Amino acid sequence: MRLRILCGFLTLVAVIPQNVLASVLAIDYGAEFITASLMKPGLPFDVLLNKDSKRKIHSSVGWKRGDRAFGQDAAQLATRFPTDSFSYVKLLQAAPFDSDAARFYAKISTAELSEAARRTTELVQGDGTKWSPEELIGMQLGYVKHLAETAANEKVKDVIITVPAYYTQFERDAVADAVEIADLRLLALIHDGTATGVNYAMTRNFPTTENHIIYDVGASGTRATIVQFSGFTEKTGAPGTQITVSGIGYNRGVGGVELDRRLRDILADHFNEKFGKGKDVRKDKKAMARLWKEAQRVKHILSANNEVKSQVESVAWDIDFKAQVKRSTFEDACKDLQDKWAQPIKDALKNAGLTLDDINSVILAGGSSRVPMVRKVVEEYVGKEKISLNVNADEAPVLGAALHGAALSRQFKTKNIKISDISVHDIQASYFAAATTSNSRPRSITTTLFPAGSKTGTKKTLTFKRKEDFNIFFDYKDIPAPGFPTRMLEVEILGVAEALGNLTERGAIDPVVKATVSLSESGFVSVTGAVAFGEIKDDSLTGKLKGLFGGSSSTEEEAQSAENTPPRDSTSESASSSSSSSAAPSESATADKDKDAKDKKKEKKKEKPEDTIKLEVKTSFTTIPPMTVEEKKVSRARLKAMDQDEAIKTRREETRNSFESYLYRLRDLVTDDTDETPFKKCSQPDERNKISQVLEESFDWLNDRGDLAETTQFLNKRIALETLEKPIMHRYKEIEAFPQALNNSQRANWSTRLFLAEAKQNLTNEIENDLPSKYSLDELESLEKTLKEHETWLSEYVDKQRKVKSWEDPVIETTEMKARAKVLEQQLQRLWKRKVPKIIRKKPTVSATEEAKAEQTPVAGDDDGKQEPLKDKEDGERTGGAKRHPDEL
Numbered sequence: 038m039r040l041r042i043l044c045g046f047l048t049l050v051a052v053i054p055q056n057v058l059a060s061v062l063a064i065d066y067g068a069e070f071i072t073a074s075l076m077k078p079g080l081p082f083d084v085l086l087n088k089d090s091k092r093k094i095h096s097s098v099g100w101k102r103g104d105r106a107f108g109q110d111a112a113q114l115a116t117r118f119p120t121d122s123f124s125y126v127k128l129l130q131a132a133p134f135d136s137d138a139a140r141f142y143a144k145i146s147t148a149e150l151s152e153a154a155r156r157t158t159e160l161v162q163g164d165g166t167k168w169s170p171e172e173l174i175g176m177q178l179g180y181v182k183h184l185a186e187t188a189a190n191e192k193v194k195d196v197i198i199t200v201p202a203y204y205t206q207f208e209r210d211a212v213a214d215a216v217e218i219a220d221l222r223l224l225a226l227i228h229d230g231t232a233t234g235v236n237y238a239m240t241r242n243f244p245t246t247e248n249h250i251i252y253d254v255g256a257s258g259t260r261a262t263i264v265q266f267s268g269f270t271e272k273t274g275a276p277g278t279q280i281t282v283s284g285i286g287y288n289r290g291v292g293g294v295e296l297d298r299r300l301r302d303i304l305a306d307h308f309n310e311k312f313g314k315g316k317d318v319r320k321d322k323k324a325m326a327r328l329w330k331e332a333q334r335v336k337h338i339l340s341a342n343n344e345v346k347s348q349v350e351s352v353a354w355d356i357d358f359k360a361q362v363k364r365s366t367f368e369d370a371c372k373d374l375q376d377k378w379a380q381p382i383k384d385a386l387k388n389a390g391l392t393l394d395d396i397n398s399v400i401l402a403g404g405s406s407r408v409p410m411v412r413k414v415v416e417e418y419v420g421k422e423k424i425s426l427n428v429n430a431d432e433a434p435v436l437g438a439a440l441h442g443a444a445l446s447r448q449f450k451t452k453n454i455k456i457s458d459i460s461v462h463d464i465q466a467s468y469f470a471a472a473t474t475s476n477s478r479p480r481s482i483t484t485t486l487f488p489a490g491s492k493t494g495t496k497k498t499l500t501f502k503r504k505e506d507f508n509i510f511f512d513y514k515d516i517p518a519p520g521f522p523t524r525m526l527e528v529e530i531l532g533v534a535e536a537l538g539n540l541t542e543r544g545a546i547d548p549v550v551k552a553t554v555s556l557s558e559s560g561f562v563s564v565t566g567a568v569a570f571g572e573i574k575d576d577s578l579t580g581k582l583k584g585l586f587g588g589s590s591s592t593e594e595e596a597q598s599a600e601n602t603p604p605r606d607s608t609s610e611s612a613s614s615s616s617s618s619s620a621a622p623s624e625s626a627t628a629d630k631d632k633d634a635k636d637k638k639k640e641k642k643k644e645k646p647e648d649t650i651k652l653e654v655k656t657s658f659t660t661i662p663p664m665t666v667e668e669k670k671v672s673r674a675r676l677k678a679m680d681q682d683e684a685i686k687t688r689r690e691e692t693r694n695s696f697e698s699y700l701y702r703l704r705d706l707v708t709d710d711t712d713e714t715p716f717k718k719c720s721q722p723d724e725r726n727k728i729s730q731v732l733e734e735s736f737d738w739l740n741d742r743g744d745l746a747e748t749t750q751f752l753n754k755r756i757a758l759e760t761l762e763k764p765i766m767h768r769y770k771e772i773e774a775f776p777q778a779l780n781n782s783q784r785a786n787w788s789t790r791l792f793l794a795e796a797k798q799n800l801t802n803e804i805e806n807d808l809p810s811k812y813s814l815d816e817l818e819s820l821e822k823t824l825k826e827h828e829t830w831l832s833e834y835v836d837k838q839r840k841v842k843s844w845e846d847p848v849i850e851t852t853e854m855k856a857r858a859k860v861l862e863q864q865l866q867r868l869w870k871r872k873v874p875k876i877i878r879k880k881p882t883v884s885a886t887e888e889a890k891a892e893q894t895p896v897a898g899d900d901d902g903k904q905e906p907l908k909d910k911e912d913g914e915r916t917g918g919a920k921r922h923p924d925e926l
């Protein structure tokens with residue numbers, strides 16, 4: 038069942054004013070398909086549909102004679118324009134030109150590759166135009182953005198994107214660059230396995246801790262993520278779910294694309310054996326594109342059948358291809374992969390320190406997890422009873438990412454789910470130790486800063502005893518992927534000598550340099566800041582007394598911790614930036630005490646010299662650099678120009694199609710031989726002849742010059758014809774609308790006259806009885822005057838209109854009839870809605886003697902002194918001395 042039913046469970050409640058709300062777009066960008074979800078108040082929580090109402094979008098972009106296409110349309114262009122269609126571009130993100138990823142892409146794609154200036158891989162279009170993977174992916178993200186903006190009916194800016202956990206910093210930078218090129222703002226990157234875990238936890242509670250393996254066989258690779266689910270309770274009593282990733286295993290080269298490649302090669306071998314005759318079909322790009330498409334179809338059928346008939350028309354050399362493909366043949370070609378399907382699960386268990394007995398279930402995700410040979414290997418290793426199919430294998434990652442993105446934006450109230458993720462690569466920092474003598478060679482020191490399995494969203498502080506500027510190098514301990522470099526970035530700390538000199542002048546003892554290194558939630562490593570720090574001795578009387586009695590300031594404590602570090606450069610873990618706290622005053626503290634405390638703190642800050650000086654941090658990329666600001670600006674302008682050109686072209690085509698449809702419709706009206714048609718009745722012969730003449734000229738112009746005409750020319754041609762047609766259409770519309778307009782006008786007259794008759798009678802009665810009235814005589818006379826004028830005008834012009842022929846212009850417009858009737862109705866409504874005025878009762882006048890009598894207290898047992906209230910026969914008892922209303926007399 039589709040997850041749109043979660044609308045009843047998951048309520049996205051806006052927590053900020055509606056006028057500042059922004060939508061959040063989640064994208065699961067896969068090598069073969071894209072799925073997206075839009076989080077916006079008022080929209081159902083579901084997968085975003087494309088223009089064909091499909092829930093998945095092909096990760097393809099292509100051109101057909103200059104016209105760009107996306108999704109399924111672009112994928113189908115590969116069989117006709119193989120050098121102008123690009124799919125599976127995800128495999129080339131940040132991939133060096135001489136890497137295994139680039140070589141593998143050359144095997145599966147018909148596109149031409151070249152080396153970029155950044156030593157990465159570019160794709161070359163048929164006309165020689167070069168595109169970076171970031172630009173091609175940026176185009177596809179821009180297309181998804183357009184779909185989201187159409188659904189949301191507003192601009193969409195914020196996006197969260199899923200990536201494989203094994204992605205390097207280079208690949209993450211490439212994703213971020215593509216997002217920026219697409220004019221989107223990246224909220225975060227989330228690992229696809231973690232996103233699936235969020236989706237799994239959306240509709241479940243975990244009273245006890247559970248461990249599950251999310252086994253994802255995607256197009257580009259296979260991942261196994263061990264996720265621990267547990268429940269917790271906030272201080273407020275609100276329940277929540279904690280998701281902790283404890284182990285990850287992966288295989289980059291084993292996935293759905295590799296299966297498609299092997300099946301395509303089986304079909305190519307069949308074709309060569311039967312029709313090759315010395316030729317190789319692999320050299321024909323169109324043929325290979327057609328066989329690739331057929332291989333995908335065959336793979337899907339073999340997932341449910343043991344045998345399938347493959348048939349492709351005109352594969353190459355005008356030869357139709359037919360072959361019988363068996364599942365056993367396909368599996369024999371993939372025998373070397375059998376041991377690799379379960380290896381990610383084994384690696385994940387090892388990294389997490391768990392066994393299969395600790396696992397509750399194995400949740401299958403990814404489209405290729407449905408392939409029988411994959412399912413069989415996994416079932417044999419983990420046990421069939423542990424296999425779980427309770428998430429949507431295709432949509433779970435994007436829906437989980439969407440929920441996480443909504444929580445990050447802080448604009449929605451969602452289920453309380455906290456995530457703790459990990460990195461999969463050993464990341465180390467290296468630097469050269471300060472030379473002890475002028476002749477000594479610099480000694481390199483390397484330390485593992487973030488070992489594999491480190492939690493993301495953490496920071497560490499490196500402390501250096503240096504006197505001059507120096508560099509820090511950040512590397513992967515091992516090669517992260519075949520052909521990729523290990524060096525991630527190089528950071529230069531500048532201004533050290535000057536800062537240390539300043540601290541020494543202030544009295545600092547043995548100042549040091551501290552650099553803060555961050556491993557962000559999105560998996561990026563960076564140096565977020567560096568400072569020169571030194572303990573400054575307090576020579577004041579207060580400071581000496583504190584030193585005598587063991588008192589110390591917070592700065593002294595920090596300096597003491599720095600002194601306790603080893604003499605050589607070392608690492609010390611600092612508190613995570615995500616968990617900071619500050620002491621708050623108790624509720625019973627008075628405002629005066631708070632003020633005094635603040636004043637004392639200010640005085641201390643003024644008295645004590647600063648013990649830290651900020652240093653300049655310069656980051657450079659020496660291996661695979663991300664795109665520079667200028668390069669992204671150029672690429673964004675390049676894509677924006679294409680979007681504008683396509684918008685102009687689309688508007689031109691829409692205008693042309695509309696104009697052509699209008700010509701055919703008008704021609705049918707003119708050439709209709711029936712005399713009783715409305716067009717014939719409402720037009721004169723010379724008008725029809727003129728329209729026929731211009732219509733014929735327009736058809737000739739459209740056939741001769743329509744392909745080169747501009748949008749404005751189509752509009753001008755249409756306006757010329759509409760000017761001739763408009764009087765005829767106006768007459769017809771007036772004839773159709775006249776009866777109803779006349780009926781409404783006559784009804785207004787009748788209602789007004791009926792009101793006046795009743796109002797006059799009421800006014801007469803009220804005057805005779807000296808009662809207030811709702812209306813004055815002048816008001817009724819004014820309404821009657823308006824009525825008579827309207828009746829006179831209507832009678833006169835209706836008689837004239839009835840003498841007008843159908844092909845003549847009307848003497849009275851229905852719009853004028855409606856306007857005059859509205860004036861009468863408004864004047865009538867003002868009087869009719871008026872409330873009845875209240876009757877003002879006069880207070881009765883009582884003499885002093887009568888008032889004194891009324892206040893006398895009767896004596897018990899004295900009949901003469903007894904006062905009895907006056908009784909009214911109709912209205913019951915009233916208090917003595919009260920005067921009745923004139924209506925009651």
